Amino acid sequence: MKRILSFVLCMAMLFALSSSAMAFTAGTYEGEAQSFGGPLKVAVTVSETAIEKIEVISHGDTQGISDAAYAKVPEAIIAGQSVAVDTVAGCTVSSQGIIDAVTAALLASGATQEEITKEVAVAEAAPAELETKSADVIVIGAGGAGMTAAVEVLRAGGSVIVVDKMPSVGGNTIAAGSALNAAGTEIQAAGTMAASGIAAVEEKLALEPKNETMARWQESVRKDLEAYKASGSNQVFDSIDLHKLQTYVDGDYVAKVELVEILGNGAPQAIKYLEELGMQWAPEITTAVGATWPRSHQPTRSFGGSGSDFVLPQTEFVKANGGEIILEHKVEELIMENGKVVGAKGTATDGTPFEYRANKSVVLATGGFGANVELRQKFNKHWANLDASVPTSNMPCATGDGLVLAEAVGANLIGVEWIQMVTGSSSAGVTASIANNIYVNANGERFVAEDSRRDVLSGAVLEQPGSFFWLLVDSKTMWDLMGGKHYNGKTVDQLKEIGLLEAETIEELAVLMGCDPATLQASVDQHNKAVTGEEADPLGRQVYEFTFDKGPYYAGKGYAMVHHTMGGVEINENCEVLDVNGNPIPGFYAAGEVTGGIHGGNRLGGNAIADIIVFGQIAGQNAVK
Numbered sequence: 001m002k003r004i005l006s007f008v009l010c011m012a013m014l015f016a017l018s019s020s021a022m023a024f025t026a027g028t029y030e031g032e033a034q035s036f037g038g039p040l041k042v043a044v045t046v047s048e049t050a051i052e053k054i055e056v057i058s059h060g061d062t063q064g065i066s067d068a069a070y071a072k073v074p075e076a077i078i079a080g081q082s083v084a085v086d087t088v089a090g091c092t093v094s095s096q097g098i099i100d101a102v103t104a105a106l107l108a109s110g111a112t113q114e115e116i117t118k119e120v121a122v123a124e125a126a127p128a129e130l131e132t133k134s135a136d137v138i139v140i141g142a143g144g145a146g147m148t149a150a151v152e153v154l155r156a157g158g159s160v161i162v163v164d165k166m167p168s169v170g171g172n173t174i175a176a177g178s179a180l181n182a183a184g185t186e187i188q189a190a191g192t193m194a195a196s197g198i199a200a201v202e203e204k205l206a207l208e209p210k211n212e213t214m215a216r217w218q219e220s221v222r223k224d225l226e227a228y229k230a231s232g233s234n235q236v237f238d239s240i241d242l243h244k245l246q247t248y249v250d251g252d253y254v255a256k257v258e259l260v261e262i263l264g265n266g267a268p269q270a271i272k273y274l275e276e277l278g279m280q281w282a283p284e285i286t287t288a289v290g291a292t293w294p295r296s297h298q299p300t301r302s303f304g305g306s307g308s309d310f311v312l313p314q315t316e317f318v319k320a321n322g323g324e325i326i327l328e329h330k331v332e333e334l335i336m337e338n339g340k341v342v343g344a345k346g347t348a349t350d351g352t353p354f355e356y357r358a359n360k361s362v363v364l365a366t367g368g369f370g371a372n373v374e375l376r377q378k379f380n381k382h383w384a385n386l387d388a389s390v391p392t393s394n395m396p397c398a399t400g401d402g403l404v405l406a407e408a409v410g411a412n413l414i415g416v417e418w419i420q421m422v423t424g425s426s427s428a429g430v431t432a433s434i435a436n437n438i439y440v441n442a443n444g445e446r447f448v449a450e451d452s453r454r455d456v457l458s459g460a461v462l463e464q465p466g467s468f469f470w471l472l473v474d475s476k477t478m479w480d481l482m483g484g485k486h487y488n489g490k491t492v493d494q495l496k497e498i499g500l501l502e503a504e505t506i507e508e509l510a511v512l513m514g515c516d517p518a519t520l521q522a523s524v525d526q527h528n529k530a531v532t533g534e535e536a537d538p539l540g541r542q543v544y545e546f547t548f549d550k551g552p553y554y555a556g557k558g559y560a561m562v563h564h565t566m567g568g569v570e571i572n573e574n575c576e577v578l579d580v581n582g583n584p585i586p587g588f589y590a591a592g593e594v595t596g597g598i599h600g601g602n603r604l605g606g607n608a609i610a611d612i613i614v615f616g617q618i619a620g621q622n623a624v625k
């Protein structure tokens with residue numbers, strides 16, 4: 001193997017600046033601190049002069065997301081003999097939790113704060129040699145799209161390297177709220193809906209079609225709807241073509257219809273695909289925030305909290321079937337030879353330069369750019385402000401590197417101006433479903449139909465006093481549906497620590513929220529009358545499940561935040577990346593949030609997970625051909 005010496009990069013080594021001895025009373029001490037998923041406990045063994053061993057006894061963090069912190073932070077503390085170590089990118093809260101818990105244990109052992117926080121310096125080491133590898137397919141990005149593509153490469157008998165810049169797999173996918181939209185599944189067929197919901201379908205059918213494809217979808221939905229009405233059924237009405245129609249219309253007709261067609265057709269298969277890889281679906285259908293229709297499927301979280309079920313099943317398959325997953329390697333450039341993409345190169349976190357060659361193709365699956373303020377500002381045309389003061393739900397990895405990499409080899413970008421904001425509450429948003437949520441403003445008044453599109457919800461929140469809202473849930477949601485836990489695994493007690501309010505009555509809740517109890521009660525009554533059919537919702541909401549009447553009641557503050565980037569690299573039906581003239585760039589495929597043209601100007605909640613599985617499969621299958 002050809003090895004070239006790097007001329008710039010140096011490997012970092014940790015050592016303690018000061019060698020002054022620490023004064024511990026030898027033994028093992030326990031320490032506790034708050035981490036992302038609640039309390040975290042460590043046992044730290046010390047001799048009289050050194051930290052010998054750190055063991056994490058328990059924590060409530062999401063499987064996958066925080067693994068790197070647990071692997072690296074204890075090691076760094078022991079190497080540096082200090083708690084003044086860096087947090088690990090992508091899992092900073094867990095890293096800090098470990099640091100705080102170890103600090104507590106060390107203080108209990110008799111050391112002083114000054115002794116255990118001595119500065120840790122970074123020394124330069126010898127320049128690293130170039131690391132080279134090859135495989136049939138190089139996948140850039142170990143999120144849901146990349147891992148799905150890798151599975152397909154392996155299933156076709158190819159070899160694959162998945163390279164990711166972060167210390168753990170999963171990207172934004174592992175943080176997902178756990179909703180995958182698909183029409184016509186058995187799980188959906190078991191759900192029921194109120195007849196009033198049909199009005200939303202009829203609205204779509206009454207629209208002037210923008211093209212032949214849309215007219216075809218409308219015609220097919222019209223026929224299905226007539227048959228549904230004639231049957232007198234109260235099952236959830238849906239069809240694959242309705243899913244496509246809603247995706248296209250609520251995406252403001254900006255999407256490429258041929259990609260919407262693939263998304264709708266492929267989504268039910270995505271349900272089966274994940275199931276075959278070992279994940280399990282919850283038996284109830286839900287409606288994710290901004291999904292606008294009850295077709296959101298939720299996993300049972302058997303692979304951990306949140307979106308683990310959408311990426312860890314594939315990861316296990318890749319590991320078990322000979323795929324290579326390389327973390328902490330950031331791709332900085334695609335290698336082009338004779339007009340073909342033949343590999344990727346970049347630098348590892350430890351400074352090692354690398355160059356990976358693809359015998360067949362490269363799949364770009366680097367996700368969106370919601371966490372990159374500069375790109376947000378550059379591309380945004382539709383929001384008044386998306387600067388650093390606007391929060392994001394995204395993981396720190398979502399920096400849009402793929403757009404830069406792809407543009408540098410001539411790729412066309414489409415729809416990058418479409419940046420999605422979503423309304424969310426980290427304390428009260430316990431379920432990804434909108435069906436039982438009530439939104440009220442600081443005065444306790446409802447101000448928007450909660451089943452609206454995400455841009456409508458976010459725009460409405462931004463207009464409220466203080467630009468925030470209260471998300472209300474009752475115990476039917478908090479306890480009966482969610483078992484007293486947020487979808488990310490946090491318990492009610494942990495949620496209370498981050499602002500969840502709890503009260504036995506609506507009146508008491510209003511007092512805690514600081515609004516007029518009668519106004520809040522009127523908002524709840526309005527919801528309940530619409531659920532029972534007594535009075536239509538004056539704000540036009542159509543998606544409901546239960547009446548809101550089981551205490552204790554909960555409220556959490558929510559905000560509009562940057563959530564998803566609809567635009568990106570242009571692809572065709574084969575997931576080939578297109579250049580500015582519409583021609584495929586040889587050897588180059590893309591899938592997932594890095595691509596554009598699937599969701600148009602507004603993504604339906606729950607459609608992105610369907611997207612990454614459906615297009616991840618296509619990209620992997622074609623890349624290995």
Ligand SMILES: Cc1cc2nc3c(=O)[nH]c(=O)nc-3n(C[C@H](O)[C@H](O)[C@H](O)COP(=O)(O)OP(=O)(O)OC[C@H]3O[C@@H](n4cnc5c(N)ncnc54)[C@H](O)[C@@H]3O)c2cc1C
Nearest residue numbers: 141143145171172173177178179331367592593606608609
């Ligand atoms: C909090 C949250 C909740 C969500 N909930 C839902 C939901 O319930 N349903 C739904 O449909 N959608 C949801 N979404 C959206 C959805 O999760 C994402 O659109 C989707 O997971 C993106 O998958 P991906 O594979 O394209 O990218 P990601 O999962 O983000 O993976 C991209 C990977 O590429 C890596 N990478 C980036 N640049 C480089 C580089 N230069 N070199 C090497 N590696 C690189 C990143 O580190 C990352 O691991 C949610 C998003 C968020 C943030």
